[in-house]
Amino acid sequence: MLEKIKTEEATDHDTFDASGAYQKGDIYQTFPEVRAFFDGPAGDFLRAAFDSDFKIFFGKCYKSVHNPDGPAGSQQWHADGGPGTCVKLMWCLSSVTEENGAMECLDWSDSLRIFEQERATGTGIKASVTTKNNIEKRQVKTDFFNEAIAKSQISINQPTADEGMVLAFLNNTIHRGGFPEEGHERYVCIFAVYPSAVPTPFSSYMENGIAKGINYPADPAFGDGN
Ligand SMILES: O=C(O)CCC(=O)C(=O)O
Numbered sequence: 409m410l411e412k413i414k415t416e417e418a419t420d421h422d423t424f425d426a427s428g429a430y431q432k433g434d435i436y437q438t439f440p441e442v443r444a445f446f447d448g449p450a451g452d453f454l455r456a457a458f459d460s461d462f463k464i465f466f467g468k469c470y471k472s473v474h475n476p477d478g479p480a481g482s483q484q485w486h487a488d489g490g491p492g493t494c495v496k497l498m499w500c501l502s503s504v505t506e507e508n509g510a511m512e513c514l515d516w517s518d519s520l521r522i523f524e525q526e527r528a529t530g531t532g533i534k535a536s537v538t539t540k541n542n543i544e545k546r547q548v549k550t551d552f553f554n555e556a557i558a559k560s561q562i563s564i565n566q567p568t569a570d571e572g573m574v575l576a577f578l579n580n581t582i583h584r585g586g587f588p589e590e591g592h593e594r595y596v597c598i599f600a601v602y603p604s605a606v607p608t609p610f611s612s613y614m615e616n617g618i619a620k621g622i623n624y625p626a627d628p629a630f631g632d633g634n
């Protein structure tokens with residue numbers, strides 16, 4: 409899949425959009441590799457982890473490159489804030505190294521401790537009351553996470569590996585994308601998946617794709633019956 413993308417990139421200069429997202433088609437519809445991933449090992453893993461069927465809320469592919477302005481967005485400490493059952497799967501198409509921005513992740517127990525501190529200090533509430541927009545609100549939380557992580561002894565996990573590594577993490581684990589150094593780049597697919605009461609609607613994915621629509625599903629039965 410990475411070879412195909414790189415071949416495309418060599419002739420096309422708009423394979424990825426300004427945010428780094430692949431924009432030459434829905435990745436489920438475009439890449440048989442993505443379908444095989446869920447038909448095979450990812451599907452087996454998810455059914456075992458959830459002890460149920462699974463469904464895909466969204467999937468995308470993106471390329472991370474060095475940003476001279478410094479870490480931004482998901483490269484800052486955050487939790488995704490979706491329902492607690494949401495698992496993120498990151499499928500690393502390229503190798504991931506500290507230099508090219510391997511993701512960093514806290515243990516769940518450390519994430520919970522920091523959320524407890526956040527609640528005790530009223531940081532989230534203060535941010536909602538005193539700030540005007542979501543970017544500022546996010547920054548207040550990021551500052552709080554930065555400080556909480558810096559002053560504690562908690563360990564930061566940063567798995568690195570050759571291409572093909574798959575990371576699974578609870579969407580509310582505190583994490584951040586690594587920051588690619590100059591001249592380094594990283595290609596990954598990211599999927600948000602949920603447990604499902606009905607078998608995975610693969611044919612609907614093939615028909616409609618798995619691009620992100622809304623931020624979070626309002627209903628655990630989203631997509632059922634398609
Ligand atoms: O690009 C990264 O490593 C971070 C990804 C991330 O924050 C997410 O998928 O929720």
Ligand SMILES: [Fe+2]
Nearest residue numbers: 482487488583
């Ligand atoms: Fe995230």
